[in-house]
Amino acid sequence: MKTVLVDLSALDTSLRLRGIGRHVQLLASGLSRIVQSDDCGLRIIGLVHLSPFANDNALHDLQHIEFDPMPPRASLLDDQKTQWFRRLILQRAAKNARADLIHLPDPNAPPLRFTRSPLQLVTCHDLATVRSNRPWLRFTTSVHKRLMAHRYLSADHIISISSYTAEDLRTLFGLPSSRISTVYNGIDSNRWSSEKNEEDARICQKYGISNTPFALYVGHASWRKNQSGMLRALRYARELKPDLGLQLVWAGRLSVDEFSAIDREARNLGIRHALRLLNFVSDEELACLYRCAAAHLLVSRHEGFGLTVVEAMACGCPVITTRRTALAEVAGDAALHVEPDDHEHIGKALLRLIEDHDLRRDIVARGIERAIQFSVERQARETLAVYQRVLGIRP
Known part of the structure; x- marks a missing residue:
């Protein structure tokens, strides 16, 4: 043998x-x-x-x-x-x-x-x-x-x-x-489920994000992860719909330099109060965040796969991702596709998923079905x- x-x-x-x-x-x-x-x-x-x-x-x-x-x-x-x-x-x-x-x-x-x-x-x-x-x-x-x-x-x-x-x-x-x-x-299907439970509300309350819609990003910070595109998209969406109170929740371990760079850029854009930097969260808490989020953002300039796209889909979270690299291949027709360097396009996609309930239900259903393949x-x-x-x- x-x-x-x-x-x-x-x-x-x-x-x-x-x-x-x-x-x-x-x-x-x-x-x-x-x-x-x-x-x-x-x-x-x-x-x-x-x-x-x-x-x-x-x-x-x-x-x-x-x-x-x-x-x-x-x-x-x-x-x-x-x-x-x-x-x-x-x-x-x-x-x-x-x-x-x-x-x-x-x-x-x-x-x-x-x-x-x-x-x-x-x-x-x-x-x-x-x-x-x-x-x-x-x-x-x-x-x-x-x-x-x-x-x-x-x-x-x-x-x-x-x-x-x-x-x-x-x-x-x-x-x-x-x-x-x-x-x-x-992904392990036992870990990521679209079934909502009481723990979801508790986790959102724990992180202070229970009263307003939020977009969720999971990962570290770098040029290819397009942090500037996400932050500018958040500002643009908030300018279009100021009463919505849209936030960006960032889950992922950050170095001191990464945290400082994100904090500085958010302050320069005037949206630091709408940004929640959670650092590392467990898979159990992350699943809750996926289920509660208005959308999962992964608008990288380059990705070899994009595992969080599949995790989000399995949890019933609609995904906004790009047409570039492997992300279009992984997400298929079960996500909204945007151009990573067009922050207005990203911001409008966020608002569409929040306001168009039929579109949201369709994207969620497609995502759950597609996640089964992975x-x-x-x-x-x-x-x-x-x-x-x-x-x-x-x-």
Whole structure:
């Protein structure tokens, strides 16, 4: 029986609270369910902790791992400092496990390769930094493109989380389609539900957002996340309908610099009183916020997938997103699509969802139906099929 080593060590760092960490946790949870219920013909084990010796305490059979969405243990070293450390640990872990294939759901620390190294499968989430056309990042982008080209060109196979990202791999790096498999991200349907309950009102009251409509954004702040577009759209919508009292609720862990930049821009626009920065919230509270929100905003300039779009849809929250990159692919016809650089368009879309009840009901119904397509079980089974294909095993 062949062995697959899945690198889950992102859950041992601060990445566990960001998109990569959520992806890794959900993938591992889905694979664990399959391993427990089916005879997949593979031994799948996970590197869970960053042990300097990659001993038996660091390697776990997926059948015996219990996954916590927010593990209490975290590496004392930050992610940048652990990149080379992770490479060495992965190489040692693969040797100890006698792995035939290493899967790297987090592509940022591929193991060092030696003569008898196992096959490498790398997940590509997006190529946003390579695609950046900002003049002041031209040199950084050039260097980063070379590093990423080496990372993906040296892999034996690549999982892309969207068709858009797969096309980027082909266009930017010349990779053939035969070396790329598209596997969409999935969500745990038990965690995201459209059924309203008493807890929803309590959570909104806790954060002081129970009396006025609000748009919800989930994530960190950056140029590609288009924070300026969201803030300007909020100001525009409030100018059109001043009596509505529309707010923007921002859920996501922010650095000191990110918080300061958002706070400063909101004050300059005169809307700081209409902005609620909640920092990190649990999935339980986030589901409540989705159900109560007038809309979920994800109007990024670049996304490789956009998992919060699917979470919001599953919770019955109408989505406003862009026609660009993978977001149009994921949302389909179950969202309102806008141009990310047109804040007036975004603001008008917000008001439409609040005022046009028939439109809102239609978008919500479409979203709930579409979210069903993105299950963690489907993601795990398609990933398992890639393992078998790369290893030459017939399913």
